Amino acid sequence: xxxxxxxxxxxxxxxxxxxxxxxxxxxxxxxxxxxxxxxxxxxxxxxxxxxxxxxxxxxxxxxxxxxxxxxxxxxxxxxxxxxx
Amino acid sequence: xxxxxxxxxxxxxxxxxxxxxxxxxxxxxxxxxxxxxxxxxxxxxxxxxxxxxxxxxxxxxxxxxxxxxxxxxxxxxxxxxxxxxxxxxxxxxxxxxxxxxxxxxxxxxxxxxxxxxxxxxxxxxxxxxxxxxxxxxxxxxxxx
Numbered sequence: 632x633x634x635x636x637x638x639x640x641x642x643x644x645x646x647x648x649x650x651x652x653x654x655x656x657x658x659x660x661x662x663x664x665x666x667x668x669x670x671x672x673x674x675x676x677x678x679x680x681x682x683x684x685x686x687x688x689x690x691x692x693x694x695x696x697x698x699x700x701x702x703x704x705x706x707x708x709x710x711x712x713x714x715x
Numbered sequence: 716x717x718x719x720x721x722x723x724x725x726x727x728x729x730x731x732x733x734x735x736x737x738x739x740x741x742x743x744x745x746x747x748x749x750x751x752x753x754x755x756x757x758x759x760x761x762x763x764x765x766x767x768x769x770x771x772x773x774x775x776x777x778x779x780x781x782x783x784x785x786x787x788x789x790x791x792x793x794x795x796x797x798x799x800x801x802x803x804x805x806x807x808x809x810x811x812x813x814x815x816x817x818x819x820x821x822x823x824x825x826x827x828x829x830x831x832x833x834x835x836x837x838x839x840x841x842x843x844x845x846x847x848x849x850x851x852x853x854x855x856x857x858x859x
Binding site for chain 2: 669670672683685686687688689692693698699704
C-alpha cells in the first residue's frame with residue numbers, strides 16, 4: 632500500500648481525473664472531498680461491501696425458494712382480493 | 716440468439732432486449748450484459764441472467780410490489796448517469812433479491828442498491844442510495 636502524508640487542504644490525484652482532498656481533521660476523523668467523473672463509483676467501504684455481499688447472495692442458485700415465494704405472493708393477492 | 720442460462724437451460728432470446736452494464740455490479744465487475752427473464756413459475760420475481768456468463772443470474776423484483784412508497788430521485792439518476800435526453804419514464808427500477816436461507820418467507824430485497832435500467836438506451840447501473848430509510852435486507856413478506 633502506498634502511504635502518503637498530507638495536510639489539510641492538500642490533495643492527492645489518482646489517474647488523470649480523480650482528486651482526493653483532505654478538508655479537515657478532527658480527533659479521530661478525517662473529512663475528505665473527492666472529485667471524480669460521474670461514472671466512477673465512490674462509496675464508503677462498508678456500504679460497498681453490503682451491496683456486494685447482497686449481490687453475491689442473490690447470485691446463488693435458489694430457484695426452488697422463488698417458486699414457493701411466488702406462491703406466497705399469489706396467496707397474498709387472493710387474500711387482498713377477497714377482502715375488497 | 717440462443718442463450719445458455721443457469722436455471723432454464725438453453726433459451727431463445729431477442730438480442731434487442733440485452734441490457735448493458737458498463738460498470739458491472741459490485742462483486743461482478745466483468746459481467747456487463749444481461750437479460751431479464753420473466754418465468755411464469757416465479758413471477759413476480761424476475762431473473763436477471765448474465766449473457767456473458769451462463770452461470771450467473773440474479774433475482775430481481777419491482778420494489779413497489781411490497782413497498783408501495785419506495786421511490787428514487789430519478790431526475791438525479793438521469794443526471795448522475797449522464798443519460799441526457801432520456802426521461803424519468805424511460806427508467807425501470809428493480810431491487811435485487813436474495814433467499815440465502817432458502818426459506819421463502821425470509822426473502823429480502825436490497826433497497827439501498829437498486830438496479831436502474833434505462834429502457835431506451837438498454838443500459839443499466841446499480842445505484843447506491845445514501846441516507847435511505849430502507850435496508851439492504853428489506854423483508855419482502857411482512858410478518859402477518
